[in-house]
Amino acid sequence: MNQESAIKLFKCLADKSRIQILCSLMEEDMYVERLAERLNLTPPTISFHLKKLEDADVVTKRKDQYYTMYSINREVLTRPMIELLKEEASEEEKIRQREEQYRKKVIDSFFEYGKLKNIPAQRKKEKICLEEIAKSFEPGRDYTEKEVNLIIADFNDDFCTIRRDMIGFGIFEREQSTYRLKNNA
Amino acid sequence: MPGLCEDSEREYTMKANEFLTYIDQSIAACAKKERALIEENRKDEANMERIKSNVYGIAKSLYQVTEELADKHGEEHRAMFVDKMEAVMVPWKKSLEAAKQHMDSEKECVELIKLSVAEEIVKVFQS
Numbered sequence: 001m002n003q004e005s006a007i008k009l010f011k012c013l014a015d016k017s018r019i020q021i022l023c024s025l026m027e028e029d030m031y032v033e034r035l036a037e038r039l040n041l042t043p044p045t046i047s048f049h050l051k052k053l054e055d056a057d058v059v060t061k062r063k064d065q066y067y068t069m070y071s072i073n074r075e076v077l078t079r080p081m082i083e084l085l086k087e088e089a090s091e092e093e094k095i096r097q098r099e100e101q102y103r104k105k106v107i108d109s110f111f112e113y114g115k116l117k118n119i120p121a122q123r124k125k126e127k128i129c130l131e132e133i134a135k136s137f138e139p140g141r142d143y144t145e146k147e148v149n150l151i152i153a154d155f156n157d158d159f160c161t162i163r164r165d166m167i168g169f170g171i172f173e174r175e176q177s178t179y180r181l182k183n184n185a
Numbered sequence: 186m187p188g189l190c191e192d193s194e195r196e197y198t199m200k201a202n203e204f205l206t207y208i209d210q211s212i213a214a215c216a217k218k219e220r221a222l223i224e225e226n227r228k229d230e231a232n233m234e235r236i237k238s239n240v241y242g243i244a245k246s247l248y249q250v251t252e253e254l255a256d257k258h259g260e261e262h263r264a265m266f267v268d269k270m271e272a273v274m275v276p277w278k279k280s281l282e283a284a285k286q287h288m289d290s291e292k293e294c295v296e297l298i299k300l301s302v303a304e305e306i307v308k309v310f311q312s
Contacts, residue, residue, distance in 0.1 A: 016226045044297045045230065047290035052229070113287045 004097055005057075006084040009076070012056035017041060018049050022072055025059065031067040103128050116156040119165075127169050130162060134171045134181060143179045148172075197259055201252070207309055208245045212238050233298055240302040243273060267307060274303050 012018060020039050024030060032050065036043040050070055053059035058077060061070050106128045110117055116133065120126045133155050137143065143151075145163070152159035163179075166172045172179050215238035222231035247269045255262035281296035283289075 014226065015229060017230060041230075044290070044294040045233070048229065048294040051290040113283055113289075 002093070002097070004101070009056045009058065009084075012052050012058065015049070015052075017045070018053055021046070021049055021053065022058065022077075025070060025072045029069045029071040031064075031069055035070075107132055111155075114155070116162075119156065119158065119161060126165065127171075130166050130169055130171055133162065134166065137181050139181050139183075141180065145177050145179065148179045193259065204248065204310055205245065208241050208248070208306070212241045212245075215241065233295070236295060236298050237302045240299050241306070244270065244303070244306045247273070263310075266310065270303060270307050270310075274300060277303070 013022075017039065021035055024035055024038055030038075032043050032046050035041075035050075036046045039046070050059060050061075054061065058073055059070050060073050061068050063069075106120070106125045110120055110125070110129050111132065116129055120129055133152060136151050136154070137148075148163055149159045152162045156162060163172075167174055170182055173182050215234045219231045219234035219238070222228070222234060248266055251265040251269055252262055255265050277296050277299050281293060281300065284292035284296055
């Protein structure tokens, strides 16, 4: 676990309801409605907290007949805190993490459920979004313009602008009417 | 019979004041709960109270705007307010469906809160 993950974990745990959920799950695995009844919170509120706990890797879920059962992740919760504090990332790793965080922030703001809400006005942010779309293309494969348009249209209706800008940013290379991801893209 | 018109005007004003008092009291109650939840280190649930309070705020603004827009008080204003509230709920319902589809429980919870408060407001208004 790196420091970023540790911060995420501590932030997630700094909430009374989530601590109470974990205390309940320490007794036994439970489903949302049972936790809701026990903690006197609504089921959507419990689901909200469970999602945060899941994202911080403190809770896991599994299907059990009609219910989704939640359990605590003992591996994470039993780690000595001193270990979490020791794990300092290298400078290179820190830069990489910062870049990754920035990319995530841009993607979270401009994408919703896999759709690009609008094309960012800032070039840097647009490039990040187009690189995200480029993940849907196979490296080394040739695509016709129609195929490219169809794939991009799954993300946003303005596939012409996006396709042209992908060439402009050097994500795609075009030879006659064939498109292919650039090697360094 | 000037008395009849005056009576209905008086009844309308009384109901309007009652409704606005309910909205203001609800906003105050949300603010109180929000403070208590922050004290208890339940920040996310405190944010949910803020969301509820915002919905009451939206309803209050819509009520006041439609009151000015409606040619005459009474039925026209009532219908216009309910229409506007329902229009506000349309994107929230869409967003709720999308959240359910993508198993986004955080968003689902927020949209459910917004919709339940808006529905409660319309119900109180129509009662």
